[in-house]
Amino acid sequence: MFDESGLDAYRHTQIEARAAAAEPHKLVLMLIEGLLDELARVEGHIQAKQFDRKATSITKCLDILSGLDTALDRENGGALAEDLHRLYDFCGRQLFDVSVSNEVAGLSIVYKVLGDLKEGWESMTAA
Incomplete structure (x- = not known):
């Protein structure tokens, strides 16, 4: 059986391999899915009063949000890019709170906003 660090390394390698092969819109979807998974960990850590782990998970969530935000082309993306920027910023502030x-x-x-975004990205990949 894997110890936790070995399992984490395996998951990380698996995610990196998927990301390397993904098209940009699928990569965004993967990031949103990862963010939703990490939010569930935040919730679990708070409920278990594991505040050191909560802090690590919040940091991961903020890093993912930052990555999503940084990838926006705010110069050429128009209103959509600005709206996404505001949503990512809102989610980050909510996570800080x-x-x-x-x-x-x-x-x-945060679950609601990200769930709606995920649904939108999924509909784009299905089209």
């Missing part, structure tokens, strides 16, 4: 308050209820709006 959750990190300070340790109130999982604050995650519900």
